[in-house]
Amino acid sequence: MAKERPNGSACPADRARIFQLVSLLLTYPDAELLDAGLQLRAAAAEIEHDLVRAGIGEFLDWQLGTAPIEVQRHYVQTFDLRRRSGLYLTYYLHGDTRRRGLALLMLKQRYRAHGLRLADGELPDLLPVVLEFAATAGPGDGEAPLRQHRQGIELLRAALTGSGSPYRLLLDAVAAVLPALTEADRDAVAALAIDGPPVETVGLDSLGYGPDLDGATLAPYPACSASEATR
Numbered sequence: 001m002a003k004e005r006p007n008g009s010a011c012p013a014d015r016a017r018i019f020q021l022v023s024l025l026l027t028y029p030d031a032e033l034l035d036a037g038l039q040l041r042a043a044a045a046e047i048e049h050d051l052v053r054a055g056i057g058e059f060l061d062w063q064l065g066t067a068p069i070e071v072q073r074h075y076v077q078t079f080d081l082r083r084r085s086g087l088y089l090t091y092y093l094h095g096d097t098r099r100r101g102l103a104l105l106m107l108k109q110r111y112r113a114h115g116l117r118l119a120d121g122e123l124p125d126l127l128p129v130v131l132e133f134a135a136t137a138g139p140g141d142g143e144a145p146l147r148q149h150r151q152g153i154e155l156l157r158a159a160l161t162g163s164g165s166p167y168r169l170l171l172d173a174v175a176a177v178l179p180a181l182t183e184a185d186r187d188a189v190a191a192l193a194i195d196g197p198p199v200e201t202v203g204l205d206s207l208g209y210g211p212d213l214d215g216a217t218l219a220p221y222p223a224c225s226a227s228e229a230t231r
Contacts, residue, residue, distance in 0.1 A: 010049040010177040015143070016135045017047055018177055021056065022170045023131035026087065029063065029071045037064045052173045059169040078165050085159040089145075090125040092152030092192065107145060114141070125149070127156070131174070146178060151189050154181065158193070 010018065021043050027033065033040075040060055047053040063071055079087050090107075094100035107124035111117075114137045118124060134143045146153065157171035181189070 010052070012139045014048045015177045016138060017043070018049065018052055018056075018173055019131040019146075020135035021047070022173055023128040023135065025056075025059065025063070025170055026128045026131070026167070029068070029075055031068070034064070034068050034071065040064075049177065052176050055169045055173050055176075059166050062166040074165070075167075078160070078163070078167060082159070082163075085156055085163065085165070087127045087156070088123060088125050089127060089130060089149040089152040089156075092155050093149070110141070110145065127153070146174070150178060150181065151185060151192060153178075154185075154189050155192060158189075 021040070024033070025040070037060070041057075041064075044053060044056045044060060047056065078085055090100045090103040094103055104124055107130075108118070111124060111133055114133070116133055116136060118129065122129060124130075130145045130149070134146050136142065153171065153174060157168065157175055160168035160171055
């Protein structure tokens with residue numbers, strides 16, 4: 001039985017599995033998550049996309065085969081202490097500006113319309129939240145925030161690749177099943193990598209650390225087909 005489509009894309013059901021698992025693996029690796037190794041491997045084994053399944057399997061080999069304190073230290077150093085690899089997607093496009101506040105509000109409204117409730121203090125642009133919404137709401141409206149923030153995802157992916165973090169494997173998995181970047185997207189990402197996000201501090205310091213984009217470059221990724229991009 002074929003496990004991957006010839007064009008390298010994934011069907012909607014497989015994308016949902018991928019987004020749901022990556023969403024979980026991008027959260028802080030507390031004892032509960034690390035103790036669920038068997039369940040995590042079982043979920044990864046159900047992924048039909050060969051490259052994605054292999055990449056997530058490699059990530060799990062690292063996460064479950066490394067001392068928990070080291071995994072937790074790496075997570076904090078990567079996502080909490082390095083601005084260039086922040087998980088808050090709206091910052092990549094809008095910085096600390098009024099436009100970021102509006103983008104966060106629009107995300108909240110989209111989630112609310114689909115019945116997704118955020119935990120207290122949780123921001124709607126946190127990548128694990130965006131992925132959970134995509135997995136839950138499905139193609140179209142559910143995956144729209146991922147497409148809208150593709151530039152931020154690519155910059156985060158580039159930062160993780162540049163630092164050699166195993167978490168790059170999870171961003172590779174997401175990129176593998178998203179529509180291919182256009183030339184305009186690549187130009188925009190390159191410009192953001194050079195110039196950084198807009199600056200207009202308006203008292204949004206509590207909205208999560210954004211990325212330091214210095215030195216970020218695009219990483220290669222397998223592209224989806226045009227037909228998958230429209231789903």
